[in-house]
Amino acid sequence: MNRATSLGVLSLLAVVGVAATFFVHQATAPRIKHEQRALAARTLLDILPAASYDNQPLDQPLPLEHAQLSHSILLGGYRATHGGQPSAVLLRSEVSGYGGPIELLIVISANGKLLGSKALAHAETPGLGARIAERPNAWLQGxxxxxxxxxxxxxxxxxxxxxxxxxxxxxxxTSRAVIEGIHDSLRYFDEHRQQLLGSPAHE
Structure with a gap:
């Protein structure tokens, strides 16, 4: 086999390899995307009572990216609905803890009451502030x-x-930062209720 033939064979193998990789990626991408979405849903929706919504809240993101509040930053949010009516708002908030940023998920019902909260990410001290991420979390449940x-x-x-x-x-x-973050989110909800819910809320 001469040099030109060898190069041709190698080029053909390279093209076949790239094409195979592309088709495998195309075939698996929807499944990977579905799994990633399912993981995100489990992470973000597990503190929202299942009977309180019948939509896909992740499909209804709210335009809240990096809204600066008194003690926190709103990173984003989602609206939950039931029977076509708004039932809750999920807010992702970032506060400054002892070890660095703490990302919180704060869920507020349409009537302005806290349904739950949890830490999504943190860099707090193990055995101390890191307990904010424990599930169940009796302190946050309070x-x-x-x-x-x-x-x-x-x-x-x-x-x-x-x-x-x-x-x-x-x-x-850590405790002070989380309390301030929850308070900030409740205040933001109260001040932007119409925008967040999309329609007047009912008790």
């Missing part, structure tokens, strides 16, 4: 049912700061 007016603004703080909430043991900075 905020369920609270709203902007319950307690009032002065109550949204640690007891050591004259507020109404206990802290996670040994994690003052």
């Amino acid at each position: 905020f369920i049912g609270k709203s902007l007016g319950d307690p009032g603004d002065a109550g949204w703080g640690l007891k050591k700061d004259h507020g109404q909430f206990d802290q996670m043991a040994g994690a003052t900075i």
Whole structure:
């Protein structure tokens, strides 16, 4: 086999290899995308009561990217509906913890009450602030049912700061940041209720 023939064979094999890779990618891309979406749904929707929505909230993103609030940044959000009516809003928020940014998911019902919250990402100290990511999380569950007016603004703080909430043991900075982030999100919801829900909310 001469040099020209060898180069031709190698070029043909390279083309066949690239084509095969392309077709395999095309064939598997939808399944990979579906799996990624299912993972995102499990991560973001597991604290939203299943009976409270019948849409695909991830298909209804809200235009909130990087809205700067008093103590946090809103990274994005989603709207949940049931029977065509808005039932809840999911807000992704970033606060500054002891070890760095903490990304939170904060879920608020259409009537302004907190349905739940959880940490999506953090860099807090293991055994201390890192407990914010534990599931179930008794400390975070203590905020369920609270709203902007319950307690009032002065109550949204640690007891050591004259507020109404206990802290996670040994994690003052983390606890304070999370409380401020939840309070920020409830205030933002109250001020932008029409925009977030898309229609007037009913109790």
